[in-house]
Amino acid sequence: MTMAVRRREGAYRVYLAVAVGLIAVAPVVRMLFLALLEPASVGWLTSPDFLEQLRVLVAAVGPVGMLVGTVRGPALRTPFATVTLGSNHLPRKLTLRGPFLKSLIAAAAVSAAVVCLPGAALVVGLGAPPLSVVACAVAAVAVASLGVVSALLGQVLVGPRVWACAVLLGVWGASPFGPGQWFAAAWAGLVGDASVGITGPVLLVAAAVAVLAGVPGLLDRLRGDALLLQAARRESASVAIATGELAGAAAMYRERPTTGRRLSAVVGGPRVLGMLVRDAVGAMRTPQRTVLGALGLAVGAVLLGLATVPSGAPELPGAVTTTGAIAGIAAVASVLMYLALGSFADGFRHAADAAVGAAVFGTPVGEQFLLHAVFPVALVVLVVGALVAISGGGPLPILVGLALVAVRAFDAARGHLPPLLLTPMPSEVGDLSVVARLAWQFDGVLLSVALGLGLALPWLAGAPALSVATLVVATSLLALATAARLRQGRG
Incomplete structure (x- = not known):
């Protein structure tokens, strides 16, 4: 009986894999294959x-x-x-x-x-x-x-x-x-x-x-x-994914502090300086995560610079000279920078935890978010700014990095999955609650893509003032949305 059940389970898994492959994977593969047949793509390959x-x-x-x-x-x-x-x-x-x-x-x-x-x-x-x-x-x-x-x-x-x-x-x-x-x-x-x-x-x-x-x-x-x-981490991450808590799954694999235990994270002076030192010492205690975050930030900035410098476009492979390909590379670069900034967003997560818990700090929650933003902003200016200065490119990667810091603050205030998203949403094409849950889980990635394109495309079109205006408006709206999320979490 056990062998028969196992054979049926194996046959069902094969059927499921084939069905998913034909319905979801095959169209994407066909689209990529046709895109690779383009003369520009062949020239790039x-x-x-x-x-x-x-x-x-x-x-x-x-x-x-x-x-x-x-x-x-x-x-x-x-x-x-x-x-x-x-x-x-x-x-x-x-x-x-x-x-x-x-x-x-x-x-x-x-x-x-x-x-x-x-x-x-x-x-x-x-x-x-x-x-x-x-x-x-x-x-x-x-x-x-x-x-x-x-x-x-x-x-x-x-x-x-x-x-x-x-x-x-x-x-x-x-x-x-x-x-x-x-x-x-x-x-x-x-x-x-x-x-x-x-x-x-x-x-x-x-x-x-x-x-x-x-x-x-x-x-x-x-x-x-x-x-x-490692086995316990994987099991805990699997449970978090099954319950829709992708942030909790990622936290399971976050590097534990290993170095810099004797470094003092508490200094006197202005609050801005004190918070900057605390966040910097915290990053030094997880060196592997910090180095990988800085490298990801640098690679994303390089990709964004290569995709949006008109003077360098003729020297690039043919696949990145079209508007669609440039937009795709800008989107990938923005997501990469967003993921890299996660290594420096622990201060935002700490402020969000303090907002929903007992009031044990004298600093208001909004001021804590602003103070914790100094460290990732400084990293963006130093790392991305150094690359821009060396390459002689424009400041667009810096603008995108600053916008993504606001996205990271918004993501830190996420909280738990709202129960409303667990209710079915029937429609002509099926249950849309799954789509709503995915959008809620990946809103940071979606916002990163939208901001990356919203800043890069006007800049490429010769309207840098519009990119700056987009940055100001987007960060202001994200600040308001972050405050609304924190109020909802406290309620």
Whole structure:
């Protein structure tokens, strides 16, 4: 009976995956495929700039995977299974082999699919050899294997050794003898001479086989306390997602304070200076999160600058010279900057918690939000301003960053899911309550896209005054909306 139930559950999961793929995924894939067949897209995929972007992207797989493995590794079971299997005589290379293989297969499948889509577009639009697409897909699978093993290594290591290994992996990945150069060679074989690209996949497969051979030893070195901590985080995050609390799920994976415990966060003087020091010390106590946030802020600013500088447009790949592509890149850059600013928005969350709790601080809630805004605003001015000064671009990325600080303050005052959104909303196309809940959960992302486009498009059209006016109006409205959310939370 149990085997029959399992077979039925497996068949239903296959049916569900096929149905979702045909209804939701297939139209998106078709749209992307048709977009990649455009001459501008084909020119971008075959340009030297794209090869360099591929090299940098693949070089970052190793260090990023290692840092991700410190909070959520590939060899992970449920807390109950972790305690049960961790307390018996079986080695971890046997008890944790299953979840690691699932992670490896999932990463390999996604990587191969991502590479095959533009590869198929080049076969149809440029007449590239299909075998070269297969070689690039094999190379992508090898890169995914390197990333998953790097995540496993990050799951094993602790402390500064993780950062040291991540830096070494980044240097190796970006070197002429690293995965970045090898994958770029494989892609060059796809868009040029097929004989040129055979070396890259061969070297990547050899490197993947070499690192996969060390997986059993790494699995045996996993510590029980680290496994249980990650398993508990994953289960708590799953419960938060199931109840519609995505912010709570993200909080489960927030870095715990590790350094700077002896740094004093309380100083005298003006309140502005005191709050700035407190927020800065808090950021220093989570160095990994702070560094990644600053890097995300910088990358988003660079993307936004490249997409909205008219003088640089002819030098960019053809895919970013159209209005639609520019708007897409500006939207992605805005979302990236919004996510990066989350590393510096702990002050807003603290002020929001203080607003709904007992009044134990002498500073009004509105003033607390304004004081906590000084630190992220200073980060935007310093990080983004330095990039703008070095590149000689316009101040648009700074304006977008300042607007996104207001979005972060609005997001911090979110509170719990309103019960009204749990009631059904029947319509001709189905229950719209799901759409309403998704809009409520991702309102920060949607506002980031809207503000990014609302500031970037007028600037690109030669109306910077309209962008500045949009910034002033948007931040004022967000301040009023934040105050309304706080009042609703107190009520």
